[in-house]
Amino acid sequence: MRLFDSLRSFASNLFHRAEIDREIEEELRSHIQHRADDLERGGLPRAEAERRARIEFGGYQRLKEESRDALGGQFGEGLVLDIRFALRRMAKKPGFAIVAVLTLAFAIGANAVVFAVLNAFILRPLNVPQSESLYGPWRLSSDMSESYPDYLDLRDRNHSFETLAAYNILEAALDTGNDPSRAWVDEASGNYFDALGLKPYLGRFFHGSDEHGPNSAPYIVLTYDYWHSHFQGDPSVVGRVVRLNKFPYTIIGVGPPEFHGTLMFFNPDFFVPIVNHAQFDENDLNNRGDRWVFMTLGHLKAGVTPAQAIADLNSVGASLEKAYPKDDPKMSFKLARPGLYGDYVGRPVRTFMTALMLLAGLILLAACANLGSLFAARASDRSREIALRLALGSSRKRILRGLFAEAVLISLVGGAVGLAGSVVLLRALSVWQPISRWPLHMSVNPDVKVYAVALFLALASGLLFGAVPVGQVLRTDPYEAVKGGAVEAKRGRFGLRLSFRDLLLVVQIAICAVLVTSSIVAVRGLAHSLHNNFGFELQNTMLVETDLNMAGYRGDKVPPMQKRMMDALAAIPGVESVGFADQVPLGDAQPDSNVFADSTTDLRPANAASDALMFKVSPEYFQAAGTALVSGRAFTWQEDKDKPRVAVVNRQFARKIFGSEAKAMGAYFKMPDGARIQVVGIAEDGRYGSLTEDPQPVMFLPILQSPSNSAFLVVRSSRDPEQLGQAIRNTLRNMDAGLPVYIQTRYKTLDAFLFGPRMATISLGVLGVMGAMLSVVGIFGMASFSVSKRLREFGIRIALGAQRRELLQAALGQTFRLLAFGSAVGILLGLAAGKVIAFIVSQATPWDPIVLGGVVVTMLLLGLLAGWIPARRALATDPLLLLREE
Amino acid sequence: MTTQAQLLPGTLDLLILRAVSLGPLHGYGVLLRIEQISGGALLIEQGALYPGLFRLLRQGLLKADWGTSENNRRAKFYELTAVGRKRLQEETDSWNRLATAIASALATQPEEI
Numbered sequence: 001m002r003l004f005d006s007l008r009s010f011a012s013n014l015f016h017r018a019e020i021d022r023e024i025e026e027e028l029r030s031h032i033q034h035r036a037d038d039l040e041r042g043g044l045p046r047a048e049a050e051r052r053a054r055i056e057f058g059g060y061q062r063l064k065e066e067s068r069d070a071l072g073g074q075f076g077e078g079l080v081l082d083i084r085f086a087l088r089r090m091a092k093k094p095g096f097a098i099v100a101v102l103t104l105a106f107a108i109g110a111n112a113v114v115f116a117v118l119n120a121f122i123l124r125p126l127n128v129p130q131s132e133s134l135y136g137p138w139r140l141s142s143d144m145s146e147s148y149p150d151y152l153d154l155r156d157r158n159h160s161f162e163t164l165a166a167y168n169i170l171e172a173a174l175d176t177g178n179d180p181s182r183a184w185v186d187e188a189s190g191n192y193f194d195a196l197g198l199k200p201y202l203g204r205f206f207h208g209s210d211e212h213g214p215n216s217a218p219y220i221v222l223t224y225d226y227w228h229s230h231f232q233g234d235p236s237v238v239g240r241v242v243r244l245n246k247f248p249y250t251i252i253g254v255g256p257p258e259f260h261g262t263l264m265f266f267n268p269d270f271f272v273p274i275v276n277h278a279q280f281d282e283n284d285l286n287n288r289g290d291r292w293v294f295m296t297l298g299h300l301k302a303g304v305t306p307a308q309a310i311a312d313l314n315s316v317g318a319s320l321e322k323a324y325p326k327d328d329p330k331m332s333f334k335l336a337r338p339g340l341y342g343d344y345v346g347r348p349v350r351t352f353m354t355a356l357m358l359l360a361g362l363i364l365l366a367a368c369a370n371l372g373s374l375f376a377a378r379a380s381d382r383s384r385e386i387a388l389r390l391a392l393g394s395s396r397k398r399i400l401r402g403l404f405a406e407a408v409l410i411s412l413v414g415g416a417v418g419l420a421g422s423v424v425l426l427r428a429l430s431v432w433q434p435i436s437r438w439p440l441h442m443s444v445n446p447d448v449k450v451y452a453v454a455l456f457l458a459l460a461s462g463l464l465f466g467a468v469p470v471g472q473v474l475r476t477d478p479y480e481a482v483k484g485g486a487v488e489a490k491r492g493r494f495g496l497r498l499s500f501r502d503l504l505l506v507v508q509i510a511i512c513a514v515l516v517t518s519s520i521v522a523v524r525g526l527a528h529s530l531h532n533n534f535g536f537e538l539q540n541t542m543l544v545e546t547d548l549n550m551a552g553y554r555g556d557k558v559p560p561m562q563k564r565m566m567d568a569l570a571a572i573p574g575v576e577s578v579g580f581a582d583q584v585p586l587g588d589a590q591p592d593s594n595v596f597a598d599s600t601t602d603l604r605p606a607n608a609a610s611d612a613l614m615f616k617v618s619p620e621y622f623q624a625a626g627t628a629l630v631s632g633r634a635f636t637w638q639e640d641k642d643k644p645r646v647a648v649v650n651r652q653f654a655r656k657i658f659g660s661e662a663k664a665m666g667a668y669f670k671m672p673d674g675a676r677i678q679v680v681g682i683a684e685d686g687r688y689g690s691l692t693e694d695p696q697p698v699m700f701l702p703i704l705q706s707p708s709n710s711a712f713l714v715v716r717s718s719r720d721p722e723q724l725g726q727a728i729r730n731t732l733r734n735m736d737a738g739l740p741v742y743i744q745t746r747y748k749t750l751d752a753f754l755f756g757p758r759m760a761t762i763s764l765g766v767l768g769v770m771g772a773m774l775s776v777v778g779i780f781g782m783a784s785f786s787v788s789k790r791l792r793e794f795g796i797r798i799a800l801g802a803q804r805r806e807l808l809q810a811a812l813g814q815t816f817r818l819l820a821f822g823s824a825v826g827i828l829l830g831l832a833a834g835k836v837i838a839f840i841v842s843q844a845t846p847w848d849p850i851v852l853g854g855v856v857v858t859m860l861l862l863g864l865l866a867g868w869i870p871a872r873r874a875l876a877t878d879p880l881l882l883l884r885e886e
Numbered sequence: 887m888t889t890q891a892q893l894l895p896g897t898l899d900l901l902i903l904r905a906v907s908l909g910p911l912h913g914y915g916v917l918l919r920i921e922q923i924s925g926g927a928l929l930i931e932q933g934a935l936y937p938g939l940f941r942l943l944r945q946g947l948l949k950a951d952w953g954t955s956e957n958n959r960r961a962k963f964y965e966l967t968a969v970g971r972k973r974l975q976e977e978t979d980s981w982n983r984l985a986t987a988i989a990s991a992l993a994t995q996p997e998e999i
Contacts (some may be wrong), residue, residue, distance in 0.1 A: 023962075027913060028936065030961045034914035035932065037957045064934035070940035603944055 024067050032057055060822065088407035096378070097410065100371055103777050104461065105421065105772050106415025107360075107367035112422040112446070114360040117429075118353045120444040126339045127258045129197040130783070135306065136297040136338035137164075137313050141330060144295045144342050148274070150320065150328065151189070151296055157316045160309035161298035165195035168294040169268065170280050172738040173550035176230075182550070182740045183226070183269040185244075185438045186261055187277055190217070192886045193255075195298050197261070202227075203238035206273050212294040214285055217273035218249045220528030223846040224257040226269040228444045244272065246277050246552035246738065255580045260441070262297060264339040280549065287336035289327035297338040305365050306335045312575040329605055363770055368461045372468030373504075376408065377785035379469035387476050399473055407466025409460065415458025419451065434759075435752045437742070458473065479729045484620040505815075506822040508778045512771035513826020513835055513859055519768035520854045521834045521846050529757065535650070535686010536585060539625030541746035542721060544569070544713035544728055551739040558709045559640075561736075565713060566618065568731050580623030582708035585688040585698075586753055591615075594655065595699070596670040603672055609657050612649075612697040612866075613688050616708050621700075622683065623713040632665055633683030648681035653697035667885065677701070691753050714746075721745045758838070771861055779866035783815045787870045791877055799879035812867050823859040830855065848877075898930065898938045900981060903966065903974040906948060912961035913939060939964060947973050 034052045039049035052058070090097035090352030125131035138144050139156065146166070155164040166189040173180045201224055210217045220242070222231065231237045240251050249272065260267040274293070277285050285293040300309055310333055317331030324714050336691050340349055379386070386399055423446055523608035530538075546565070548554075553561050562580055570578045582590050586673075587811065594608035619635045621627075630651060639646060647669075649657075656662035659684055677699075683696045717724055725743045732741050787794075794807060833848030846852075904917040905911060917935055921929055942948045947970035955961040965973065 024936075024940075026960070027962050028933075030955075030959055031914045031932065031936075032911070033959055034955065034957060034961070037959075060933070063936060065938050066937040070937040070944065424989055677951070746955040 020068065020437055024064060025205050026212055028060070028067070029059075029432050036874055057117045061402045071642065072671050080792075082402045082405035083409060085402060089406065090410070096374065099777060099780070100374065100410045101414040101417060103367050103371060103457070103773065105418035106773060107364040107418070108415045108454055108457050108461070109418030109422040109425075109768060110766075111357075111360045111364055112419055112450055113425055114356050115453050116351070116355055116363070116422065116426050116450045117442075117444050119447070119449055121264070121340065121349055123449075126262060127260065127721065128262070130299060131339075133454050134196075134297060134300045134337040135161075135300060135309065136295055137333045137340055138342050140334060140338040141586045142291070143344070144336065144338075145291045146289050146293045146296055147327070148277070148285050148293055150291070151293050151322055154296065154313065154316055155189075155191075158309075158312050160300055160304045160312040162301050163195045164296050164298040165189050165192040166274060166293050166296045167192060167271075168274060168277070168292060169263070169266070169545065171282050171545075171550075172272075173738070174244050174269075175738065177242075178365075180243075180550070180738055180740050182742060185280070186268040186271045187280065189274050192271070193221075197299075197706060198256060198259060200528075201256045202235060205253055205255075206271075208271060211275045213275065215247075215276050217275055218247060219245075219273060220244065220249045220251045220314065221253045221255060221271040222251060223255050223260065223268060223270060225260070225267065227254045230269075237496035245279055245550045245871065247276075258287055260443075262338055263295070263341060265440050265442050270437070282549070288324055291436045295338060295342075304428055310335055310596040326595070326604065337514075359767060362459060362511070363767070364457060365775065366511070366774050366778070368465040369504050369508070370465075370774060370781055370880060371407075371410075371461075373785060374777070374781040376402070376469045376472060377788060379403070379472050380785065381579060381788050383476060385470075385798075390476060396474060399561055400470060403473065404463065404466045408462035410496050411458045411462025411465075415454055415461075418458075421453045422446070422450075428717075434755050436748065437744070438752070474485075488735040501865050502814075502818055502879045505778050505782050505818050506825070508771075509626075509775050509819055509822025509859075510826035510829065512775040512862070513766075513823045513855060514830045515764065515768040515771040515859050517827055517830025517846060517851065517855045518833050518837055519761070519764040520851050521830070521848075522757070522764050522837050522849060524851060525837065525845070526754075526757050526761050529691055529754075532687065532691070533684075535627055535684055535688075536746075538747050538750070539714075540716055541624070541626065542715045542717070542728070542746055543587075543740040543746055544732075545714060545744075546713065546739060546808045547712055548709040548711065548739070551736055553709060559704060559707055562618070562703070562711055563637075565732065565735065566620075568735060569713060569715055569728060572724070572727050572731060573719075574578055575715055575717040575726065577620055577624040577716045578713060579618045579624035580703065580711045580713045580808065581615050581617040581621050581625075582703060582710050582711045582715065583615055584625070584749075585615070586691075586750060587712065588752075590689050594672050595697075596672070597657065598668040598670055598676065600670060603670065603674060604692055605672075608672075609669070610653075610697050612653055612657075612699050614699055614701060615705050616701045616703040618703050621714060624716045626716070627686065628684045630682045630684055631661065632679070635702040635704075637704070639702045643705070644703065645675055645677045645705055647677045648696075648700040649679050650698040651685050652695040653681050653699055654679070656697045691757065699765070702760060709829045766838075768879060772858070776866040777862060779815060779819060780870065782818070783812055783867050783870035784873070786814060787811050787874045792872075794874055794877040795879040804875055807874055808871055812871055815867065816863060819863045823856070827852070827855055897981075898934070899942060900974075901928070901930075901979045902935070902938055902942060903947065903970060903977065906964050907966050907974055910963045910965045912953075912955055912963050914961070915955075916980065942970070946970075947955065 032050070035053035036046070036049040039052055040046055043620055044052065057063075107485065126134065128134065136145075139146070148166075151164070151166045155161075156168075158164065168187045170185055170187065171182050172185045173449070174183045188213040190206055190208035193200075194207060198205070200221070203221075205221055206217055206219045218497060222237070227233060227237065237251050241248050242251060243249070255271070272280075272630070275285070277283065283290050300306070306311075313333040314331075317328075317333060320328045323333045337346055340346035360879065389399060390396065412614075426444050426446050430443050432439070434440055434442075434443065548558050548561055566578050566580055569575060583591060590613050592611055592613045594605055595610055595612050596607065597601055597609045598610070600607050617635070619637050619639075622629060622634045629648070632648065634648065649664065651661055654661045657669055658664040658667055659681075664679050664682060666679065668678050683698075685697075685702065686692060688696060688698055697751065715728065719727075728743055729741060732739055751803055790810070794811070797807060797810070832848045834851075901920050901924075902916055905923065907914045908919065908923075911919055913935060916939070917930060917932060920930060939948065943950055943964075946967060948964045949967050950962050950964050952960060953963045
């Protein structure tokens with residue numbers, strides 16, 4: 001095949017160039033050496049001989065270039081000519097070049113971005129040695145967390161892991177002498193760093209040998225980043241004593257720069273030994289039923305398969321089940337990859353990314369198809385020129401090379417623009433902190449792999465769409481041109497080709513319509529979900545997060561301090577009401593508990609009436625949060641530990657446990673510890689764990705009856721949040737300078753929950769815009785092709801007095817029929833896809849006149865936009881010109 | 887000191903072919919051989935030899951292979967190909983015809999006209 005030959009020779013020239021250069025260089029050097037040998041024999045010292053030989057040889061560089069040209073510079077020269085010709089042609093029709101470059105830039109840019117994210121999320125494993133053998137046990141029907149005693153048993157009794165490490169994430173107040181600041185901490189088991197095979201950057205890590213029971217290891221290992229940002233990279237920091245939640249801790253080392261913990265993108269500030277847990281949280285280290293240890297993980301021993309490891313873990317689990325039936329019912333395991341929080345985030349992210357990559361690939365393919373048909377249209381515009389050139393003796397190879405030079409040039413420029421755009425976007429993504437409260441960093445900076453993929457895609461797509469008009473050029477019969485007739489390829493084959501293109505265009509338009517429908521649905525849904533009934537009010541509410549533990553308040557000192565804080569905040573001018581709770585709905589954590597019917601006496605988990613979320617709240621909480629009570633009353637300040645226990649439950653709880661709200665009022669239920677609790681009020685239902693959840697049972701308990709030292713103060717006020725935040729901060733600082741606080745508006749706290757819907761909406765929106773662009777290019781290509789093919793016919797029609805309307809119908813009728821058909825198919829598919837979107841974005845429904853109308857109008861506008869230029873061209877056909885050309 | 891003749895344009899290729907026809911030579915050897923067979927009358931700018939060599943190589947008149955020279959250095963040795971041998975014959979004939987014609991023209995005495 002000629003095409004193949006020419007490509008091969010191009011490639012060999014490109015890649016052998018360096019080799020040829022090397023050979024020339026060596027030969028010329030050899031010559032000079034030989035001459036120098038002769039001169040030396042003539043009696044000159046060696047150095048002088050070499051100098052003379054070089055002088056005699058003449059202008060070395062010039063001769064080298066002449067030699068290279070003589071050897072094979074000609075192909076390169078031809079290529080330069082081709083490129084120059086292509087550039088000239090592009091400059092003559094800049095519109096075409098710009099459309100082509102932009103189309104490719106978007107398509108390749110999208111692919112580069114998606115690939116970079118895929119690369120960072122999935123292909124690039126955790127930054128630890130041998131991360132491919134790193135697994136985390138995952139308790140079936142529960143999650144990855146364990147209680148500390150269970151962890152110790154799993155660690156010591158399994159035979160599959162080299163060693164099993166554990167860690168937990170929490171916040172603590174770090175006081176280095178002046179202002180205490182909140183930090184994200186990984187509590188890690190003593191073997192954590194050794195299990196991962198890490199070496200400290202500075203100082204030392206803590207080890208298993210440092211653990212001697214609760215609170216025995218007051219050591220801090222800083223991450224490299226935190227060491228830089230908070231200790232200015234000062235090496236003398238090792239050995240320094242600081243206060244962590246008021247307890248003295250010694251900084252013993254700094255981790256390696258590339259290590260950011262073992263939960264991908266969640267970058268902790270430093271590590272402390274998990275045995276010191278009691279100084280950070282109230283969970284009991286030795287309570288087997290309390291599963292607070294976030295994750296366990298380790299390297300499988302060499303030769304152990306995941307299946308063997310699971311069997312091994314299950315047998316350990318079975319023995320624990322037998323020994324502790326109350327705390328460890330049903331203990332069986334699977335293995336998960338720890339980096340992306342196992343399958344919680346890992347599986348959806350993998351699925352989402354694969355789907356996205358596929359979509360991006362489709363978009364690139366569609367872009368290539370479009371550019372291919374644009375190229376074909378141009379080639380048929382140029383068919384006369386090509387036929388003439390062929391008739392004048394130019395080889396087909398030469399003409400094809402010119403076409404390919406143009407295609408590859410466009411694709412490379414498009415690729416470069418797209419890559420530049422994607423780099424900007426990725427940089428922004430990398431510094432973006434999607435959820436301000438969490439230390440999330442998505443390091444998706446492009447690496448060599450990303451650049452290579454972009455280059456490959458650019459070259460491949462250039463060759464791909466450049467190849468579309470090849471058949472056309474090869475079939476061109478120069479004799480026809482000489483005869484002076486219309487130069488067109490044979491009808492039959494063309495008909496077939498056109499119908500394939502029709503199909504392609506319909507598919508593209510359908511995809512575009514699906515994307516447009518989906519993104520409008522998602523946007524509407526997102527807007528809707530912010531006007532949702534949350535079961536609390538978003539407006540005019542601030543959340544003040546404090547952890548009294550961090551400031552050294554424990555046990556009985558907690559409730560009075562909480563009351564004092566509440567009173568102090570209530571005294572700030574403009575504050576209408578203040579309440580507090582240990583956790584809030586749609587907050588960081590949703591603690592839950594089994595509840596039992598009052599008649600149940602055997603309080604085993606299997607006998608539970610239901611599982612219910614549990615919020616411990618202060619008396620004025622409901623008012624401050626804006627949660628309406630449907631019946632009954634809220635708590636009073638008199639309801640403390642000495643009074644009978646009471647609860648406010650939501651309507652779903654009332655219905656589920658008692659059958660109806662009426663039956664629930666005044667009735668009793670039981671907690672796992674046997675405590676009887678009376679329902680004194682019923683609150684409206686709301687959203688607690690996610691924006692798309694079904695109603696779930698919830699109980700509110702008086703915080704005075706079950707104290708907690710983590711407290712969110714809910715402040716209701718119509719004052720400007722900025723000012724109010726400052727006032728709150730000052731007030732609390734005056735009460736206790738050592739108390740770190742974190743203040744945000746209630747709306748802002750939803751970031752974490754809106755992250756998914758927002759990302760989905762943005763992705764869909766971006767893809768929708770791209771789909772629209774592609775459709776425009778596709779329709780445009782199709783319409784211009786059909787116009788340029790029938791220009792002569794139009795000339796005749798105009799000469800015969802055809803109306804503009806008839807002309808337009810002839811020119812664009814077919815294209816618009818395809819558009820209408822494709823849109824209809826797309827909207828139908830979009831309606832189906834809307835259901836899928838409703839899973840991510842709550843209240844998203846495609847059966848919405850605004851959505852349907854929006855899609856129809858959008859598709860119509862796209863058609864008009866794309867058909868404008870070809871239509872003008874058809875109308876502006878000058879019959880005289882065509883006749884003259886004849 | 888012998889006066890050295892300027893090389894006529896187009897004759898370098900012929901000289902190279904001739905030099906190589908007497909046996910495989912490396913670049914520097916070609917230079918020496920031309921000097922030798924022209925009795926030292928023709929001196930070629932050393933570097934200029936190579937574009938000529940490569941041109942002939944690309945036209946398929948010469949072939950080349952790396953080897954070791956008499957000075958024990960790595961060098962590329964050139965040989966005539968069959969095409970090259972044929973071309974040398976043609977070029978030699980045509981040069982001889984030209985030279986004879988020019989010589990006879992130059993030798994013509996006024997009385998012979």
